Amino acid sequence: MASDRLGQIVEDAASEVYLFSAEDFTFTLVNRGARENLGYSMDELRSMVAWDIKPELSADAFLDLVQPLLRGEKTTLEYETVHQRKDGSRYSVLTHLQLIITEGEKVFYAAIQDITKQKETNAALTKASTRLDAILSNTTMAIFMMDDQQQCVFMNRAAEELTGYKFEETAGRPLHDVIHHTHPDGRHFPIEDCAIDRAFPENHQTQGEETFVHKDGSFYPVGFTASPMKNEAGKTVGTVIEVRDLREELRARNAEIEFNNALKIKIEEAMAERDRLEAQLVQAQKMEAVGQLTGGIAHDFNNLLQVVGSNLQLLSKELAEGDAKRRFVDNAMAGVSRGAKLTAQLLAFGRQQPLEPKPQNLGRLVRGMDDMLRRTLGEGIEVETVISGGLWNCLVDPAQLENVILNLAINARDAMAHHGKLTIEVGNAALDDAYARSQPNVTPGQYVMLAITDTGSGIAPEIMEKVFDPFFTTKETGEGTGLGLSMVYGFIKQSGGHIKLYSEEAQGTTVRVYLPRTQRKEESAPQTAATETPIGSGEVILVVEDDAAVRETAVDLLRDLGYAVLTAENADSALAIVKSGVKINLLFTDVVMPGKVRSPELARETKAHLPNVGVLFTSGYTQNAIVHAGRLDEGVDLLSKPYTRERLALKIHEILTRHSETTHMAREAEQAPASDAPKILLVEDDALICMATSDMLADLGYAVTEADSVAAAERCLAAERFDLMFTDLGLPDGSGMDLVQHVTQLRPEIAVIIASGADPREYAKGETEATRYVSLMKPYDEHSLKRALEQCRETAG
Numbered sequence: 020m021a022s023d024r025l026g027q028i029v030e031d032a033a034s035e036v037y038l039f040s041a042e043d044f045t046f047t048l049v050n051r052g053a054r055e056n057l058g059y060s061m062d063e064l065r066s067m068v069a070w071d072i073k074p075e076l077s078a079d080a081f082l083d084l085v086q087p088l089l090r091g092e093k094t095t096l097e098y099e100t101v102h103q104r105k106d107g108s109r110y111s112v113l114t115h116l117q118l119i120i121t122e123g124e125k126v127f128y129a130a131i132q133d134i135t136k137q138k139e140t141n142a143a144l145t146k147a148s149t150r151l152d153a154i155l156s157n158t159t160m161a162i163f164m165m166d167d168q169q170q171c172v173f174m175n176r177a178a179e180e181l182t183g184y185k186f187e188e189t190a191g192r193p194l195h196d197v198i199h200h201t202h203p204d205g206r207h208f209p210i211e212d213c214a215i216d217r218a219f220p221e222n223h224q225t226q227g228e229e230t231f232v233h234k235d236g237s238f239y240p241v242g243f244t245a246s247p248m249k250n251e252a253g254k255t256v257g258t259v260i261e262v263r264d265l266r267e268e269l270r271a272r273n274a275e276i277e278f279n280n281a282l283k284i285k286i287e288e289a290m291a292e293r294d295r296l297e298a299q300l301v302q303a304q305k306m307e308a309v310g311q312l313t314g315g316i317a318h319d320f321n322n323l324l325q326v327v328g329s330n331l332q333l334l335s336k337e338l339a340e341g342d343a344k345r346r347f348v349d350n351a352m353a354g355v356s357r358g359a360k361l362t363a364q365l366l367a368f369g370r371q372q373p374l375e376p377k378p379q380n381l382g383r384l385v386r387g388m389d390d391m392l393r394r395t396l397g398e399g400i401e402v403e404t405v406i407s408g409g410l411w412n413c414l415v416d417p418a419q420l421e422n423v424i425l426n427l428a429i430n431a432r433d434a435m436a437h438h439g440k441l442t443i444e445v446g447n448a449a450l451d452d453a454y455a456r457s458q459p460n461v462t463p464g465q466y467v468m469l470a471i472t473d474t475g476s477g478i479a480p481e482i483m484e485k486v487f488d489p490f491f492t493t494k495e496t497g498e499g500t501g502l503g504l505s506m507v508y509g510f511i512k513q514s515g516g517h518i519k520l521y522s523e524e525a526q527g528t529t530v531r532v533y534l535p536r537t538q539r540k541e542e543s544a545p546q547t548a549a550t551e552t553p554i555g556s557g558e559v560i561l562v563v564e565d566d567a568a569v570r571e572t573a574v575d576l577l578r579d580l581g582y583a584v585l586t587a588e589n590a591d592s593a594l595a596i597v598k599s600g601v602k603i604n605l606l607f608t609d610v611v612m613p614g615k616v617r618s619p620e621l622a623r624e625t626k627a628h629l630p631n632v633g634v635l636f637t638s639g640y641t642q643n644a645i646v647h648a649g650r651l652d653e654g655v656d657l658l659s660k661p662y663t664r665e666r667l668a669l670k671i672h673e674i675l676t677r678h679s680e681t682t683h684m685a686r687e688a689e690q691a692p693a694s695d696a697p698k699i700l701l702v703e704d705d706a707l708i709c710m711a712t713s714d715m716l717a718d719l720g721y722a723v724t725e726a727d728s729v730a731a732a733e734r735c736l737a738a739e740r741f742d743l744m745f746t747d748l749g750l751p752d753g754s755g756m757d758l759v760q761h762v763t764q765l766r767p768e769i770a771v772i773i774a775s776g777a778d779p780r781e782y783a784k785g786e787t788e789a790t791r792y793v794s795l796m797k798p799y800d801e802h803s804l805k806r807a808l809e810q811c812r813e814t815a816g
Contacts, residue, residue: 027565027613034130037069041089041118041125044068044081053131058105069127074103085127088118099134110135147293151286160282161262164248169193169216172257181241181264183234194260198231203238218245219258228265240265327355332664333575355661376414376514378539381445381467382406384417385424392428392441399438407446412541413467413534415514420534423507427471427530430504434475434528444470448533450517461517466533478522486520552665553672555581559601560671562586563593563608563621573607573667580668590616597625603632605675610638610657633674637662696722698739702732702746702755703774712745712774715801719808729753736762741769743811748775763791770811 029036035053039046046064054061057072070081087093096116103109115130155162161178165171171194174186182189182198189197195210202208210216218225226244233239241262248257335348385404393402424443431441448468455463478486486504511518515535522528560582564570567588574584585601587593591614597603606625610618622634637658658670699716703709704727713723724739726732729752735741744762748755759771771792793814795807 027611030613031611034132035112037127037129037131039069039127039129041127044070044127047126056104056110056133057102063105069129072102073100074109075101085116085118088116088127094118102131111138144293151290151293154285158282158285161264163194163260163262165194165219165258165260167219167256169195169210169219169258171197178262181262182231198233199229201232203230215243215245215260216258218247219255222247222255231262242268327351327661330572330575331355333572333579336579375418376416378412378537378541379415379417379420380410380412380541381420381469381534382410383541384420385443385445385469388421388424392425392443395425396428396432396441397437400432400435401440403440403442405442405444405446407444409447410445411447411465411467411536412539414537414539415516415534416510419510423510423532424469424471426504426507431471431473431475431528434477435473436475439474439527442470442472444468444472446470447536450533458517458519460512462515462535465536466516467536469532469534470529471532472527472529474527477524477526477528478520479524483520483522552580552668554668555671555675557581557583558604558675559583559585560605560607561593561596561603563588563590563606563612563618565589565609565613569609576664576667577607577671580664580671582671589614590618590621593621594624597628603629604678605633605635605671607635607637607671610636631678633671633678635670635674696720697742698722698724699743699745700724700726700732700735700741702726702729702744702750702758704728704747704749704751708747712804715804716745718801719805727751729755729758732758733761736766743770743772743808745772745774748773759792770814772807772811 036050038048113132161181162175164173171189224246247255455461517533
């Protein structure tokens with residue numbers, strides 16, 4: 020079990036991990052992260068050698084690179100190179116390579132880190148630094164830098180031209196002794212009298228006008244600004260001096276001042292750009308660390324919660340209703356619920372929660388929450404809702420959106436100290452290109468806007484940028500986790516939306532949420548769930564779970580619910596049970612499983628052998644094969660860990676009931692007597708005309724099959740026998756007359772009616788005879804349709 024666990028950790032590791040032979044350099048193990056990034060399967064990689072994915076390293080170059088490891092001169096190698104994916108794209112990597120000897124066999128172990136983004140950021144930082152160096156080197160402003168000993172450490176080109184000295188001549192010497200040592204009248208100028216050199220010991224900026232001594236001995240007037248240079252700790256480490264020649268300025272001082280100001284702006288912009296890039300790098304590293312945290316703990320933490328919660332529920336059933344020990348079980352279950360909620364919040368921030376988006380009218384959703392909001396917020400909060408007319412639908416997970424609204428409302432209540440007014444507005448909105456350019460990751464277009472406004476204390480400007488950070492909170496210790504707004508932010512971004520805060524201290528806060536508009540109609544409300552926990556009737560459930568503790572508790576819960584249970588610790592074993600022919604009503608499998616067969620493949624194989632079997636996935640981790648971009652695949656049932664006994668019972672009952680009804684309907688269809696009504700294929704792409712014609716044909720005693728294109732009609736003709744075809748001429752993927760010619764040649768026994776607003780002969784190609792079809796001019800009624808059908812019978816007779 021320890022080796023299996025270690026293997027699973029390597030397989031799920033965020034870094035790319037490779038093992039390849041030290042003899043022939045072929046791959047023996049490549050973890051999932053590496054395979055998915057490269058686009059190769061493990062079978063493909065086993066036929067490849069290490070340098071096959073390194074386009075910039077030849078075989079000889081790679082062998083030379085690893086020789087120090089093979090000769091024992093080094094224990095590890097670290098180097099940067101480039102990997103090439105199966106589709107030809109490339110990415111930069113940092114490789115940590117080590118030679119390992121296990122059971123007498125030498126293998127290379129390589130841990131790979133994708134550094135593409137890091138290199139791009141470093142390149143941007145280098146570009147900004149180069150830009151700053153270019154500005155300093157090419158500006159006409161003379162720039163000098165002195166260290167804490169007042170010795171010269173930098174001169175730009177303009178400074179060299181101004182003084183006549185090269186930097187090599189002044190480096191390491193006190194600058195004052197080189198260009199500022201003598202008054203114009205010849206008197207010695209001691210350094211302690213120099214205003215420029217006082218900037219460092221007095222730790223403040225000085226500026227003014229002085230007279231410098233040129234290398235040729237001449238004097239010239241300059242204006243200067245001397246500023247202390249500080250390190251990251253705030254300690255003064257030197258002086259930067261900006262010097263300008265005042266000889267021209269004495270004639271055009273105003274123009275020179277403007278130039279100086281422009282130069283300062285350029286330097287500040289370059290420094291600001293570098294600071295911005297550094298901040299982006301820090302933020303990216305922080306978010307990556309949090310993302311690794313959420314993904315790494317989700318599966319194991321939820322598995323632990325599942326074991327604890329399931330056993331507590333089973334224990335609770337053994338205790339009498341009035342037993343004092345039930346209080347301890349209830350307290351423990353509350354802790355399990357809090358742990359599950361914390362994990363869900365982390366996953367929401369990381370945009371990894373599985374969503375089930377549906378077309379939703381936000382006005383109806385907000386009105387439905389009115390009573391709950393008023394009870395939750397208390398009598399001290401006045402709640403007003405404003406719903407605009409003509410509201411569009413949006414595509415969103417309604418349950419998660421309700422959590423968002425409740426979360427924001429509770430935050431507003433706390434900001435108002437339980438007394439104030441909360442306004443909830445819903446309306447249509449459009450975000451234009453100009454707004455989208457001003458906000459990161461916003462797509463212009465039509466949205467449904469939800470605004471929640473309070474009259475509370477507001478948010479200080481200095482913390483506005485931090486409110487969505489995980490674990491940031493302004494509440495007192497113990498009163499909040501700091502995950503509420505970060506969860507809201509993650510959910511909105513995962514739903515393709517946008518969120519914006521507007522706030523002023525003591526004036527309240529407005530949170531605006533924008534969700535993309537959908538053209539789909541709102542689905543009907545689901546039926547109210549049963550209040551009693553459904554019990555099984557001995558149906559057989561195959562439980563597939565690699566964690567022994569989780570598997571054991573799942574088996575206990577299912578048997579307690581009245582089901583017969585089979586178990587398997589991996590998908591390979593489960594598939595063997597399925598193929599044995601034993602009766603199985605439902606497959607209950609974890610998503611992340613060890614072994615060669617993955618869970619989705621197990622489900623497909625099981626369906627192939629047992630078409631009527633139900634399938635229920637469970638997982639404590641959402642980044643897996645059945646959840647794409649945070650959204651559950653269509654037709655997939657997922658029960659997230661940790662789950663309660665009631666949720667498990669309801670979900671299994673729902674799936675078994677659904678499959679039972681499907682099987683019953685299929686049997687009824689098989690047992691239904693064949694109809695004697697003549698069969699007619701109706702080919703019409705206009706939905707309204709098709710519906711009306713279909714009703715008229717049915718009233719006249721025909722069994723109607725509908726098709727909306729030439730391709731659909733040909734599929735129907737290949738699959739079923741028809742007595743008559745009724746077709747329009749203008750179809751979306753071809754000509755109805757071509758279809759008629761095809762049918763009359765290959766299926767002459769089928770009578771044909773052509774319905775058109777024009778003479779069908781104008782559409783005819785070749786020698787299609789008018790006697791082979793009956794023409795029906797649009798618009799037609801039931802009487803003319805009946806007459807056309809009679810003509811078909813006469814022609815056939």
